[in-house]
Amino acid sequence: MDMLSIDEVNVESFQIKAAAEGERLNLRLSGTGDMVAVAHLKRCLEQARASLKSRIFTQLLVDIRALYLLNSSCIKTMVHFIYLNLEEGPGVPIEFVVDEKVTWQPRALAALKRLAPKHVTITSKAG
Numbered sequence: 001m002d003m004l005s006i007d008e009v010n011v012e013s014f015q016i017k018a019a020a021e022g023e024r025l026n027l028r029l030s031g032t033g034d035m036v037a038v039a040h041l042k043r044c045l046e047q048a049r050a051s052l053k054s055r056i057f058t059q060l061l062v063d064i065r066a067l068y069l070l071n072s073s074c075i076k077t078m079v080h081f082i083y084l085n086l087e088e089g090p091g092v093p094i095e096f097v098v099d100e101k102v103t104w105q106p107r108a109l110a111a112l113k114r115l116a117p118k119h120v121t122i123t124s125k126a127g
Contacts, residue, residue: 006047009040016044025057030066033074041074045081052085052092059092065099065125070108082116091119100124 006025009016014037019026025048033041051057064070085091096112098105106122113120 005051006044009037009044011040012036014040016040018044018048020057021061023057024059024061025051026061026063028063028066032068033064033070035071035073038071038073038077042077045077049081049084049088053088057092060094061097062094063097064105064109065097065102067105070105075108075111078112079115082112082120086116086119091116093119093121095121095123097123097125100126 006018006027008018012031014031014033015029017028017030019028027044027048029041031037048060052060082094085094094116096109098109106124109122113122
């Protein structure tokens with residue numbers, strides 16, 4: 001575990017890297033978000049939630065531009081994370097960064113924005 005108290009994930013074809021940028025926690029996901037990734041994503045988001053609850057960070061940025069696949073189980077894990085973020089209040093802003101050239105990314109995350117429109121944003125940038 002690093003100083004952020006978030007384990008870096010580097011398994012098979014899935015990686016998560018965490019970094020602090022002021023009061024914002026940045027998570028960069030890359031590779032393939034398939035069944036192998038689900039448990040790792042869940043653990044990382046639980047650790048991120050603990051950091052957000054302790055008020056170490058007041059914002060979360062999740063960059064998925066280097067992600068080639070995000071299956072429904074990974075999306076469900078993110079839905080649960082967002083639900084807990086709101087339920088445990090007051091809810092920190094979460095920004096998802098997607099690659100504007102990878103059309104499935106904003107479509108896959110649209111449900112997350114609908115779940116929490118005041119807290120979730122989706123930003124398109126070139127990968």
